[in-house]
Amino acid sequence: MAGQKGLKWKRIGATALFVAIVCSLRYVPSGYLVISPGPVIELSQVVEIQGYPPVGGSFYMVSILAREASILQALRAAADPNLSLWSKQQVLGGKSMEEYLEANRELMEQSQLTATYVALTVQGMSVPEAGPFPVQVSIRPGQVAGPSAGLVFALEIISRMEQDIVMGRKIAGTGMLSADGRVLPVGGVAQKTIACREEGVEVFLVPRQNLKEALRFAGDMKVYGVDTLEEAITLLASGSNS
DSSP: OHHHHHHHHHHHHHHHHHHHHHHHTTTSEEEEEEEEEEEEEEGGGTEEETTOOOOSOOOEEEEEEEEEEEHHHHHHHHTOTTOEEEEHHHHHTTOOHHHHHHHHHHHHHHHHHHHHHHHHHHTTOOOOTTOOOSSOEEEOOTTOOSSTTHHHHHHHHHHHHTOOOSTTOOEEEOOEEOTTSBEEOOSOHHHHHHHHHHHTOSEEEEEGGGHHHHHHHOTTSEEEEESBHHHHHHHHHTTOOO
16 A cells, blocks of 8 residues: 555656646747748838829738747747747847847848839839939838848839739738849748738749748649749739739
8 A cells, every 4th residue: 555655656746747847848948939920911001102102902011920939839839830940049140139130120121222222223213222212112111120021012112103013912922122123032931921821812922932932831822933023023914813
């Protein structure tokens, strides 16, 4: 009888230890960031072009959400196909989180300038790369930072000023835009694709180098890879979702 009681208390002790270890994992940093789908935002809400109000449809920008993960959160994220784990050291590169966010806010501002420059240039205007521009464009992205909305910013400007390439469709996109109109690859495409799919986006544009990743999560949503802004315009102007 005494032996059975001793075994019972050992089991209780082992269970309590296990629970304590699991609970502690909720507070121990993992060194990773959990990346999840972010909001899908209609650009008519954040882009203002003097003399060119929104008419009809608008493009959508999409982002990701990143949060520091405990070991327990990292384990849960590893088992969730909708989430990704990014090494905090690789992402931050030695910067603090605030320094990293500030750098991305600056990249967002630069992406707005570049998108405006390229969009006006595509329309045949001769404008300086750093401004000032003959058309006043104001973009208020809220908490969204980074350069990956450059493509859709430019498409929104062109669609309002020159030709309706939305054509009533729900179109989102991601891609860093260079000053010569190239669409460069970005991170978090899996989570961005999931966000667009769940939001009911019909057409999602991504950099061609990100196309394979996006197609894995697209479901029935149409996804196209593009190398340049001109290619994106031609594709959308055809009016085809096929």
